[in-house]
Amino acid sequence: MTTPTSRPFYLDCDTGIDDALALAYLLASPQADVRGIGTVSGNVSAAVGARNTLDLLQLAGHAHIPVAVGAHDPQGGTFRGGAPHVHGANGIGEVSLSTAAVELAPETAAEMLVRLAHEHPGTLRVLAIGPLTNIAEALRLEPELPRLVEEITIMGGAALAPGNITAVAEANIANDPEAAADVFAAGWSITLVPLDVTMANVLEESHRQELLAAGHPVPQALGEMLGYYFRFYEGIFGRACSAMHDPLAAALAVGGVQAAVAPAVRVAVDTTDGPGRGQTVCDLRGLYLDYPEQAGARCRVVLALDGDFAPRLVEVLLSLSEGTTAALASAVTSPA
Ligand code: BDR
Ligand code: CA
Numbered sequence: 001m002t003t004p005t006s007r008p009f010y011l012d013c014d015t016g017i018d019d020a021l022a023l024a025y026l027l028a029s030p031q032a033d034v035r036g037i038g039t040v041s042g043n044v045s046a047a048v049g050a051r052n053t054l055d056l057l058q059l060a061g062h063a064h065i066p067v068a069v070g071a072h073d074p075q076g077g078t079f080r081g082g083a084p085h086v087h088g089a090n091g092i093g094e095v096s097l098s099t100a101a102v103e104l105a106p107e108t109a110a111e112m113l114v115r116l117a118h119e120h121p122g123t124l125r126v127l128a129i130g131p132l133t134n135i136a137e138a139l140r141l142e143p144e145l146p147r148l149v150e151e152i153t154i155m156g157g158a159a160l161a162p163g164n165i166t167a168v169a170e171a172n173i174a175n176d177p178e179a180a181a182d183v184f185a186a187g188w189s190i191t192l193v194p195l196d197v198t199m200a201n202v203l204e205e206s207h208r209q210e211l212l213a214a215g216h217p218v219p220q221a222l223g224e225m226l227g228y229y230f231r232f233y234e235g236i237f238g239r240a241c242s243a244m245h246d247p248l249a250a251a252l253a254v255g256g257v258q259a260a261v262a263p264a265v266r267v268a269v270d271t272t273d274g275p276g277r278g279q280t281v282c283d284l285r286g287l288y289l290d291y292p293e294q295a296g297a298r299c300r301v302v303l304a305l306d307g308d309f310a311p312r313l314v315e316v317l318l319s320l321s322e323g324t325t326a327a328l329a330s331a332v333t334s335p336a
Helices: 017-027 046-059 109-119 133-141 177-184 205-212 217-237 245-254 285-289 309-323 326-331
Strands: 007-013 032-039 067-069 124-128 149-155 190-193 202-204 241-243 258-261 267-269 280-282 299-301 304-306
Touching: 007 017, 007 109, 007 245, 017 032, 017 046, 017 217, 017 245, 017 309, 032 046, 032 109, 046 067, 046 217, 067 109, 109 124, 109 133, 124 133, 124 245, 133 177, 149 245, 177 267, 190 245, 202 205, 202 309, 205 217, 205 309, 217 241, 217 309, 245 309
Parallel strands: 007 032, 007 124, 032 067, 124 149, 149 190, 190 299
Antiparallel strands: 202 241, 258 304, 267 280
16 A cells, blocks of 8 residues: 555565464555565465465455565575464465465565665665565675665564574574574664564454454454464463464554564574574663663664554454455355
């Protein structure tokens, strides 16, 4: 959606149930003008993620947004098959969407990012909600990228919280620590949205029911997908609900919610083969000193939110219906 105050966005994702929520959030936000989307292997392969993205875009009435397939394998490794236990075998909770009759973009995700950065110098915003393989590749293609991009928001890492893949590593970083290390070392303005804040903001069953009751295919499909996601998170939280990793990063990127605590600190990624592999080592020693300025620190690490995100997320997702038609209601099939 383009308005006088909207910013051009490039989204990099591994769609993914919470990626689908983030995409819908961006599409519903007048502050965001999504100019292109690249996919990367993470929750599913980059190719399956692209399929899901195209189908979601069609469902939302935004099939004109180009989608590029990005890296299948992480730097120096091979894709390990994704997270079907979290997102379902198809990545979107076994919900079937109508197949969009749209071609993929004739460029890689990294090439798309570099192209968009040149088309929108100094104003392009990047939202990265999957492993950082494509972003690192784009930095290799265009070393000036950090000066061309206004801001990159990354869902990933764990600052003071435990990891969700190992004791210390979060999935997006753990899936490609070498790429993440390159991205954090590139000297650009980063907002990091780690597990510390995404696990602390939970979507409840009552919110899911609001989406299901919307009478519109996009929130309905998201509500169906969340049924699968909630079953995974029930094992963690002890009730039907879920974390809100990627949509929270989307909301912070567009200014739909504000951070209450987000110190700018140095962040490094552990690329050793020991137990620390994939850890985002955030220098939070300023915790007791009100976070004094750290020389060269350009990464804001979001540790707490100002306000309750779940009602805001539901409100924004329900507003998406204004941009689509009821005729699309037949395009989604619930899981058996
Ligand atoms: C992150 O990993 C993926 O499974 C989610 O989509 C999210 O981006 C959470 O650790
Ligand atoms: Ca993701």
